[in-house]
Amino acid sequence: EPEVTQTPSHQVTQMGQEVILRCVPISNHLYFYWYRQILGQKVEFLVSFYNNEISEKSEIFDDQFSVERPDGSNFTLKIRSTKLEDSAMYFCASRPPFGGANVLTFGAGSRLTVL
Amino acid sequence: QKEVEQNSGPLSVPEGAIASLNCTYSDRGSQSFFWYRQYSGKSPELIMFIYSNGDKEDGRFTAQLNKASQYVSLLIRDSQPSDSATYLCAVIQRGGADGLTFGKGTHLIIQP
Numbered sequence: 001e002p003e004v005t006q007t008p009s010h011q012v013t014q015m016g017q018e019v020i021l022r023c024v025p026i027s028n029h030l031y032f033y034w035y036r037q038i039l040g041q042k043v044e045f046l047v048s049f050y051n052n053e054i055s056e057k058s059e060i061f062d063d064q065f066s067v068e069r070p071d072g073s074n075f076t077l078k079i080r081s082t083k084l085e086d087s088a089m090y091f092c093a094s095r096p097p098f099g100g101a102n103v104l105t106f107g108a109g110s111r112l113t114v115l
Numbered sequence: 116q117k118e119v120e121q122n123s124g125p126l127s128v129p130e131g132a133i134a135s136l137n138c139t140y141s142d143r144g145s146q147s148f149f150w151y152r153q154y155s156g157k158s159p160e161l162i163m164f165i166y167s168n169g170d171k172e173d174g175r176f177t178a179q180l181n182k183a184s185q186y187v188s189l190l191i192r193d194s195q196p197s198d199s200a201t202y203l204c205a206v207i208q209r210g211g212a213d214g215l216t217f218g219k220g221t222h223l224i225i226q227p
Binding site: 033035041042043044045048056058091102103104105106107108109 | 205
């Protein structure tokens with residue numbers, strides 16, 4: 001069964017460092033998403049991406065965050081200067097171009113620990 | 116602030132019984148409603164989605180939607196220990212292009 005692949009599975013970084021989280025969405029999907037989940041809290045929407053541009057972003061997705069689709073397969077989330085409160089599980093998700101349901105397939109997640 | 120509310124639990128149900136999970140949402144214009152299952156340390160996994168008022172059944176799972184009461188529920192029949200997980204309710208709000216708003220989830224424990 002097709003899956004969304006995320007790397008790394010776990011990254012530890014120092015506060016103030018830049019981090020790039022990578023995702024390979026399902027190959028025929030055209031809509032891509034990043035969500036995050038702070039330990040013990042709810043899953044929060046960060047950003048959606050379609051046709052090489054951001055289609056929607058939340059208040060969390062401020063200037064320290066950016067997304068990019070550098071080639072035909074990867075979708076990345078960059079955090080420019082990490083803060084302690086950025087420690088969370090980051091989930092990438094994608095969905096196909098057609099169909100009535102906004103049914104997302106989530107990747108296994110990248111756990112980010114900021115020290 | 117548009118919210119999706121769930122009782123965090125834990126909800127403890129004997130094996131073989133019906134588990135009933137509830138969710139309310141604040142945005143009356145919400146369009147689509149989803150139930151995800153999340154095991155500890157894992158990513159959300161879709162169980163069901165529902166758009167229209169009424170019931171929708173898929174195997175042991177039934178989703179119920181009442182837009183007038185802004186209420187969504189999930190019933191799990193013949194509960195199994197493997198159903199023990201956190202169940203997340205999620206909605207697409209009015210005007211939300213595609214970002215899901217999640218509730219905090221209900222922790223369900225099926226007791227053998």
